[in-house]
Structure formats: C-alpha cells, structure tokens
Amino acid sequence: MYNPFKQVSDERYKIITARYAKFQESMSDDNLEPVKVFDPLSQKHVDELHLIREVSKELQKKKEEDINKAALVNLHEVVGQVSPSIDE
Numbered sequence: 001m002y003n004p005f006k007q008v009s010d011e012r013y014k015i016i017t018a019r020y021a022k023f024q025e026s027m028s029d030d031n032l033e034p035v036k037v038f039d040p041l042s043q044k045h046v047d048e049l050h051l052i053r054e055v056s057k058e059l060q061k062k063k064e065e066d067i068n069k070a071a072l073v074n075l076h077e078v079v080g081q082v083s084p085s086i087d088e
Helices: 010-026 043-087
Strands: none
Touching: none
C-alpha cells in the first residue's frame, strides 16, 4: 500500500541508518576516512543541479537589476517633486 510519508523502502532505511551509525562513531576520530551516509548523485542529477544554479544566478541578477531600476525611477520621481519646491 502507498504511504505518502514514507520516502524510502525499509531495506534502504536500514542501510542509511547503519551508515549513519558508522558516521557517528567515526566523527570523533580524525584519522578515519569519512563515512558517506548517502550514495553519490548520478551525473544527470549533478548536471541538473548545475543548471539550477546557473538559472538561479541569472534570476538573482535580473532581480537586482529590477530593484536598481525601481530605485532609480523612485529617485527621479522624488527629485522631480522636490526640485520645484527648492527653486521657489
């Protein structure tokens, strides 16, 4: 039966928790090789992550440009409203 709250099989859960237990045991020993709890990502997933990062960078740049444009427009509006009163 499908359980939407269960994200991994029981077998997979046991493997991950066993690796995590080994990870916790080896944490305090600097001489041991680090224990990897999860399997490495496939190349497809790594490529997708790189794409997501590139898109996020572009979106962040556009957001910053839009914020700067809005600030300039606001500044011009404020200066335009203030200038006549200063001259008077």
